[in-house]
Structure formats: structure tokens, C-alpha cells
Amino acid sequence: MITIEDWFSYHKWGTQKQLAHLKTLPEEVYTKEIQSVFPSIKEVFDHVYVVDYLWLERIKGTERPEAPATSLRTVEEASAAFKELHLQYDQVLAEIDPVTIRSFFTMKGIPMTNSVEEMVYTVVNHGSYHRGNVTAMHRQLGYSGVVYDYIYYLNEKRS
Template sequence: MAKISQLFDYHAWATDKLLVYIEKEVPQSFSTQIESVFPSVKETFQHLYEVDCLWYDRMNEAFHNDDSKVLSSPEEYRAAFQELHQEILGFIKDTEDLENLINYRTSNGEKFTNSLEDLLQHLVNHGTYHRGNISAMLRQQGYPGHSTDYIYFLREKE
């Protein structure tokens, strides 16, 4: 149980780290329209936030995502992610058995069953993938990327 909690903590750390970098160093990059996986860094963060909410909603029936939340700045995304990620970390710590099976439906309505641990691992991997997209989008705009590798998280936490 400790390992998935650490991996999720990494996910929260890396997302926050990248948003701080954008907010402080390259705020002009946030809403610039480009050709990439998503049309802007902002829209990539919006997707990441919505998917974190979606998976947490599937894991925790007591959580209900507010789909009407419209975010517009790195600061607003940081606050929203911090609140959500703190709630998820609390959920992980309060869950006795992360091998519990969760029945859920995909956006297409297909039924699946996976363990909580597997769903959390998926959420972390999804975040890593899209933070990589964001780093590429920043470079495409002529800005240096910002490393959010897991090893840097471990070194910073020591």
C-alpha cells in the first residue's frame, strides 16, 4: 500500500511542479494555440484534471466531480489539483485494501472490473504521459521544458 501512495504523491508533486514552472517562468505559453496532442498547454491540463476527477469518481462513490468547473490560469489549476490530490491521498491512506475490486463503466458504457491499486497506477501513468506532452508543447513554443522525472521527486523528498 505504501508504494502506490508514494507513486500517487509523485503524480501530485510532478503536476504541481510543472504548473509552478509555467506560472513563474513561461506564463505566456499556457494558452498559446499550437498543433499538438491538445491545442494548448491549458487544454492539456484541463484534460488531465477531468480524467483525475473521473477516475477518482469511479474509485470513490462518495466523490462527485463538478463538471462545470472552468479553470483559466496555472494558479487556478494548481489550487484545483492540490485540493483534488489531497483528497485522493487521504482516500488512499484510509483504504484498508487497495486490492478491492471496483466495477465501473467506461465513457462508452462498457463494464470493467479492476483493483483500486490498478486504477491508481493507471491514473499516475496517464499523468506522466500528458506531462510529457506538455514538456514537448513547451519546447515546440521555444521554451525549455521542466523535468518532473520520478527520480527527482525521490531526491527532493529525501
């Protein structure tokens, strides 16, 4: 059985693996403007960070969390910010029952009621989706990506 901690561990792994890959590319790749889903890879990471933050606040019980102003200017800054945020997730997830129900409002004001488990799955799925965006952006810029599939995470974790 996969626990929410296991599932979230995959999200952390994918985020840090992608940022580590970006560190091997020329520095300007992170901020280079291109015609894509987002104007730059940096903008994708800013977006994912804000969404991860908002879901953590909802998981903690905040009904109307405020989106933080975020600009992760460098890959190193992004890596550090995500490590800190994900450490907070680890602490909260270790102390909460996954079936705990939270009521909250989306950023558009839509009321929702979901379990912590459902919210964590949403965070992980959202991160995976955007890792795909970044991989496509790498290719647009002439660089290869790295595989982030769950099965690769499991194999790496077991070795």
C-alpha cells in the same frame, strides 16, 4: 515496496512541479494555441483534471461518474484545483485497501473491474504521459521543460 500513496505522491509532485514551472514563463504560454496533441497547455491540464476526477470517483465506488465541466483559466487556478482534488485522493487512499475491487463503466460505456491499486497506477501513468505532452509543447513555444522522472522525485524527496 512502493505503496499507492507513494506512487500518487509522485503524481502530485509532477503536477505541481509542472505548474510551478509554468508560473515562471510568460502568462500567455498557458493559453497560447499551437498545433500539437492539444490546442493549448491549458487544454492538457483541463483534460488531466477531469480524468483525475473521474478516477477518484471510481475509486470511491461510483460506477458511472459524470465528467465535470472544467476550465482551469490560469496556472494559479489549475494549481489550486489540483491541490484540492489531490487532497481528496490522499484522504480516500489513506482509508481504502489497495486490493479493493471496483466495477465501473468507462466514458464510452465499457464495463470494467479493477483494483484500486490498478486504478491509481493508471492515474499516475496518465499524468506522466501528459506531462510529456506539455514538455513537448514548451519546446514548441521556445521554452525548456523540467524533468519529471520518478527518480528525480525520489532524489528531491530524500534531500
